[in-house]
Amino acid sequence: MAYETHTADEHSHDDHDHKPHGWRRWVYATNHKDIGTMYLIFACVMFFIGGFMAMIIRAELFQPGLQLVEPQFFNSMTTMHALLMIFGAVMPAWTGLANWMIPMQVGAPDMALPRLNNFSFWILPFAFTLLLSTLFVPGGAPAGGWTLYPPLSLQAGDGLPMAIFAIHLMGASSILGSINVVVTIMNMRAPGVGLLNMPLFCWSWLITAYLLIATMPVLAGAVTMLLTDHFFGTSFFSASGGGDPVMFQHIFWFFGHPEVYILILPAFGIISEIVPTFSRKPLFGYDAMVYATAAIAFLSFIVWAHHMFTVNMPLAGQLFFTLSTMLISIPTGVKVFNWTATMWKGSLSFEPPMLFALSFLFLFTIGGFSGLMLAIVPADFQYHDTYFVVAHFHYVLVPGAIFAIMAGVYYWLPKWSGKMYDQKLATWHFWLSAIFVNVLFFPQHFLGLAGMPRRIPDYSVQFADWNMVSSIGAFGFGLSQLLLPYIIWKCIKSGSKADARSWEGAHGLEWELSSPPPYHSWDPPPSREIVARGVQH
Amino acid sequence: MTPEEISERRAKARRTAILLGLVALSFYVAFIVMSVARSQ
Numbered sequence: 225m226a227y228e229t230h231t232a233d234e235h236s237h238d239d240h241d242h243k244p245h246g247w248r249r250w251v252y253a254t255n256h257k258d259i260g261t262m263y264l265i266f267a268c269v270m271f272f273i274g275g276f277m278a279m280i281i282r283a284e285l286f287q288p289g290l291q292l293v294e295p296q297f298f299n300s301m302t303t304m305h306a307l308l309m310i311f312g313a314v315m316p317a318w319t320g321l322a323n324w325m326i327p328m329q330v331g332a333p334d335m336a337l338p339r340l341n342n343f344s345f346w347i348l349p350f351a352f353t354l355l356l357s358t359l360f361v362p363g364g365a366p367a368g369g370w371t372l373y374p375p376l377s378l379q380a381g382d383g384l385p386m387a388i389f390a391i392h393l394m395g396a397s398s399i400l401g402s403i404n405v406v407v408t409i410m411n412m413r414a415p416g417v418g419l420l421n422m423p424l425f426c427w428s429w430l431i432t433a434y435l436l437i438a439t440m441p442v443l444a445g446a447v448t449m450l451l452t453d454h455f456f457g458t459s460f461f462s463a464s465g466g467g468d469p470v471m472f473q474h475i476f477w478f479f480g481h482p483e484v485y486i487l488i489l490p491a492f493g494i495i496s497e498i499v500p501t502f503s504r505k506p507l508f509g510y511d512a513m514v515y516a517t518a519a520i521a522f523l524s525f526i527v528w529a530h531h532m533f534t535v536n537m538p539l540a541g542q543l544f545f546t547l548s549t550m551l552i553s554i555p556t557g558v559k560v561f562n563w564t565a566t567m568w569k570g571s572l573s574f575e576p577p578m579l580f581a582l583s584f585l586f587l588f589t590i591g592g593f594s595g596l597m598l599a600i601v602p603a604d605f606q607y608h609d610t611y612f613v614v615a616h617f618h619y620v621l622v623p624g625a626i627f628a629i630m631a632g633v634y635y636w637l638p639k640w641s642g643k644m645y646d647q648k649l650a651t652w653h654f655w656l657s658a659i660f661v662n663v664l665f666f667p668q669h670f671l672g673l674a675g676m677p678r679r680i681p682d683y684s685v686q687f688a689d690w691n692m693v694s695s696i697g698a699f700g701f702g703l704s705q706l707l708l709p710y711i712i713w714k715c716i717k718s719g720s721k722a723d724a725r726s727w728e729g730a731h732g733l734e735w736e737l738s739s740p741p742p743y744h745s746w747d748p749p750p751s752r753e754i755v756a757r758g759v760q761h
Numbered sequence: 762m763t764p765e766e767i768s769e770r771r772a773k774a775r776r777t778a779i780l781l782g783l784v785a786l787s788f789y790v791a792f793i794v795m796s797v798a799r800s801q
């Protein structure tokens with residue numbers, strides 16, 4: 225090994241390595257790696273449950289007519305699939321990656337508030353058990369869509385208050401986790417790790433954490449008011465009592481649009497780590513990337529009403545929200561340009577993390593372009609509530625956020641486990657995912673443009689062909705995801721030993737630690753020499 | 762790090778966490794108060 229690294233043995237002499245064993249290690253976990261692992265396992269379980277719901281949806285839509293499920297249950301599936309994937313799979317996966325990587329990347333021994341970290345995680349299993357149990361109560365699970373628009377959402381059965389309590393719990397977990405991230409990055413950086421030389425994954429998470437702290441309480445406020453409208457006789461959103469249902473949409477999307485960036489900004493951070501590694505070049509325009517991320521976060525607060533152009537807002541409002549939405553393409557374009565420029569004349573190699581990152585670059589951009597189309601008011605009047613919107617946000621979230629999570633897992637798995645995974649199998653996982661994700665979602669653009677509405681279990685026969693193609697894509701994509709847990713299991717069980725610097729071009733403090741890293745990552749903090757070797761520039 | 766530096770860092774971390782918690786709480790309360798004011 226070319227570099228001197230901190231190893232588990234160096235740390236085993238002191239009392240910091242007295243880790244608990246058995247179930248206590250996990251239930252009382254305060255170690256950032258253990259909590260990160262639990263977050264990632266939880267996200268994986270939710271991904272498969274949410275994915276199973278997607279399979280039910282696509283099986284029903286395989287051909288016109290009602291075949292498999294009742295319409296009410298179909299609507300519950302679309303609602304629960306969204307809630308599970310957003311709050312149960314993608315967000316916990318990001319928090320898991322943050323837990324694993326941020327202390328190692330900033331030279332800290334652990335997260336700043338380890339017991340709060342434990343609490344943040346253990347809220348989640350209770351929240352999602354509560355949410356999933358709504359499937360078994362009278363009236364069934366919420367079926368009005370994940371946006372919970374009243375008055376439809378208020379017509380739900382006993383599942384509504386349970387779902388609202390579950391959303392409060394998820395929000396509390398996210399806020400506490402975000403506070404921990406901010407406090408860790410602001411207070412625990414090793415000497416020499418400055419704000420403008422820490423890895424972009426830390427930067428993107430720092431900005432995401434601020435977004436979460438500002439917006440999750442807004443969602444909590446909105447659903448609290450739904451609850452009081454339903455049970456305590458208030459009329460915030462009930463027109464019959466003098467309330468305004470459109471006000472819910474404004475409040476919801478004031479949370480909901482920044483939420484989209486909460487799901488995608490950490491992905492930008494991961495891609496900014498992976499592209500330089502496999503291009504064997506430093507990232508092009510580090511400072512511009514930081515400012516672009518901050519600009520996207522700021523703009524995400526002033527575009528919310530583009531989700532609700534059809535509520536008939538004044539022309540000035542339409543123009544403002546169209547133009548502010550289009551403005552987001554500028555910092556996003558800066559990012560895409562910088563990733564491309566990083567690869568320019570680089571010594572590229574195409575290991576699984578790079579394949580997922582490149583795929584992200586192409587496919588996320590397609591999702592971005594269809595977003596621009598949706599920002600144009602007259603066009604949006606046609607596209608609104610059609611499968612075009614479904615195609616758009618799935619391109620952003622599946623080959624966007626989820627591919628970036630896959631890229632991150634394949635990038636850091638050798639570091640976490642100390643073993644190298646089967647790269648051939650992971651390459652198969654990539655190609656199957658990349659092909660089937662396009663078979664699944666690209667035809668939905670055509671369906672939407674032809675006028676097929678979203679959230680319906682049956683449809684007119686002219687939509688039959690592309691729905692069948694889309695469902696075949698869904699089954700292929702769903703099945704190919706089973707490779708991921710198998711690859712991880714095989715890696716842990718029989719992978720070959722990984723080097724501390726598992727990838728030739730990798731830079732960053734995490735690669736200065738042994739693989740797997742010691743129980744407390746940087747205790748004592750890294751020396752100035754190690755920091756100088758590890759930081760971005 | 763000296764014990765004084767460690768305890769100072771802990772205090773700073775606690776202060777930052779409390780401040781951020783209060784920011785989150787104020788967003789929650791502000792949006793409900795705003796909605797109450799609007800619906801009157």
